[in-house]
Amino acid sequence: MYRLDPRYAPAPQAVLTVGWQAAAAQLPSEPAVLAVEGPPTVDWDALAEHLRRALTATPVTLLDVRGHYAPAAEIRTRTERPEDEEDPYFRKLADNPLDDLFDTLPAAARPDEGLLVVYGPGAALVDHDLLWYADLPKRYAEAAAVAGTAGTNLGLPGEKPDLRRLFYADWPMLDRHRDALAPRLDGWLDLQDPDRPVWLDGPGLRATYAALARRPVRTRPYFNSTPWGGHWAQRTLGFGPDARNTALGYELIAPEAGILVGTGPRAQAEVPFQLMCVLEPQSVLGAEVHARFGTSFPLRFDYLDTVGGGNLSVHCHPKEPYMRERFGWPYTQHETYYMTLGGPGAKVFLGLREDADVDVFRERVRQAATEGTPMNPEDHVRAFPAEQGQLFMIPAGTPHASGAGNLVLEISATPYLYSLRFYDWLRPDADGNPRPLPYEHGFANLETGRRGAAVARDLVQQPRTVREGTGWREEVIGALDEMFYEVRRYVLDAGAEADDDTAGRFHILNVVEGDGVTVHTAAGDRHELAYAETLTVPAAVGGYRLRAADGGPVRVVKALVR
Structure with a gap:
């Protein structure tokens, strides 16, 4: 059965806690500066108040970096190009560093006692002893921008949101900043439930990524609604029963995809798939793909649902x-x-x-x-x-x-x-x-x-068999010289098994017909993959085996960089 919440255990040494008191308990008793970084969609005022209340035995001083941004007009001048104003639809991706938000960074000397909490987008630019990243997945920012929530855009805390700016300026700037911080984060704070945040320690986060980069992994799926959307995902998968439709299904869109890490639905942190590519690029992508694309995961799988739509x-x-x-x-x-x-x-x-x-x-x-x-x-x-x-x-x-x-x-x-x-x-x-x-x-x-x-x-190509065995065959169903990837398909009889190998470059699998397969890796990992689910097989996995379910024939689509 299709899983709406594929979840993976944190690394054994990881510390995962739930609630503000538990997160605050991870902070030192000696004087220190804590920087809490993250996107503008976080409710920063509430975060600061929650931390202050949770640290009842520790004097807390608060420093909101948003009060030190350059004037809004100056931020726009720095982050927009003349051609952006001429084009009402798109912008060139911004390449600004986050310190373009500031004229002068605020001073943050270590206190004589207690904790100085520096918070808001850009807090990590201030000298600090400890660094947390407070996060909401990008779908929250897009929803806030559509709803007209003020403060959605980076560096413009009181202004009406601009969806175009969010996509082409804010996200590239925030992503580069977050990715550069990943190797030294001391904690990750998931704020999807603002009253019960989930905190994961930085070393545990990196150890979890290292483990996931060497085994098959699914990202958290999500469907949005659009004017053309259909209803297949609502009726078949159970997504958004109250939504007007299910249109674009985010199976694996790397810049927005998240991996659920935790022990249960109320004790899980959603961490960015992209950070795994940043921290473990050769394991995830493979050396040749990494050399060509850097840490950008170059393929995506998504659904376009127009069943009952337009x-x-x-x-x-x-x-x-x-x-x-x-x-x-x-x-x-x-x-x-x-x-x-x-x-x-x-x-x-x-x-x-x-x-x-x-x-x-x-x-x-x-x-x-x-x-x-x-x-x-x-x-x-x-x-x-x-x-x-x-x-x-x-x-x-x-x-x-x-x-x-x-x-x-x-x-x-x-x-x-x-x-x-x-x-x-x-x-x-x-x-x-x-x-x-x-x-x-x-x-x-x-x-x-x-x-x-x-x-x-x-x-509109016809399948070409490239490998076959007892009860199975692998076909190339699409390849063009001008496209850097190709698409293949496994056709398996009920219970049939087929061996494959990443050979140094990641594979992506999706069950397009049948009850599903079980993926067994040479290292002993096992992963169920049901109908309509998508699975990333990192380059480091190497050899693996697909076993079709016993209920009937199965077809599995596979994509890989050529």
Whole structure:
């Protein structure tokens, strides 16, 4: 059965406690400076008050670094480029250090007695003796920005939130800052339950990551809602029964993914998957992948749920030079769609028609965006039957969309913030406003040569068996020279076993049909993987075996860097 909360035990030497009193008990009795770092979505005033109350036997002095930020206009000047103001849709990823928030850092001399608590985003820049990181996963920040919660943006504590700034400025700055702190953190504080935080000691956190980087691991899944979303995940997996829909399923999107570490649902900390890549890059990624991508985990698995929903927007993703120079990401967003479910009449839009006239296409898109004139994408873009088990290749620059009635397992390069829409069916957003159409970006990246028969030949590939044994075979179901990863599939009879080896580069697995498999590693680890679940097999695992459940045949999709 699909697990909504895959959880892993902390390392044996780790200290994991629950509650403010238990967290405060980890602090020294001698005078010291504690810096508590973290994102702006943390309720910093409440955190400071909770710590002060919990430290009843210790004099506490509080220093809020947010009161020492540079003026808001100056922060904007430092963190925005002129071209950012010209583009209403996207920004280049910010490369600022966090000290750009300050003119002068506050002084924090060690007290004669008790504890000086320096807190807020940027607290770690102040001289300190101990360092904690107080965290809320990124989904909280996105929800706060959508809700209009003041103080969501970095360095702008009293201002109305800007979702675009959150994605392209705040998160890159915060991620680099957090990643640099990871080797010396003394404690990790999970504040998802603000009255019962979960605290994990820094050495224990790093030991836990070291163990998880050498065994198969699942990240915590999550579904959001969008105007096009469907209901498969609600009905089949039990996600968000009260939500308006389940649209984008975060199975493994490394910049936002978390790993649950703990002993039970009320004693677990969600820690970033990305920090495991920072602390254990060769174990997770493998030496060659690490050399190519640094600590960026380059693949993602997610779901696009349009079962009972609508068509996705017709869009493309930036080609690599454009992605690198205009948006600041060093590699681009090649994608694939694996049809986990498809219904009668369901479609996938992909590539240009043979007779497509790009000038006419552009004019129809312009009329839709500026005048609200409906258009038929199939006048310009090819449509294919959404057959269960088919993989569609979507290299950067290729127009595409999933139609309504599908469950797509999207296997993609990790960059995920740059969808260059051409047409969105004149659909309003949740507030009733027209959804943005950055179609000029789209046409600047449109691959006009991939059209007609070449789309079917190159992008709708047929399986090719590369290995087989008793009761099983492994197929390549998608590979292109211009894409740095490929997608394979295991087809296993009930109870069949197949051996594999990471051979120095990570694998990602997802059960697309059947009751599931058990993954056995050469080191003796065992991991169940149910239908629709996604599993990362780090490079350090080496040899492993898949055993299909006894209830019937199983299909498992696998992706790896070529």
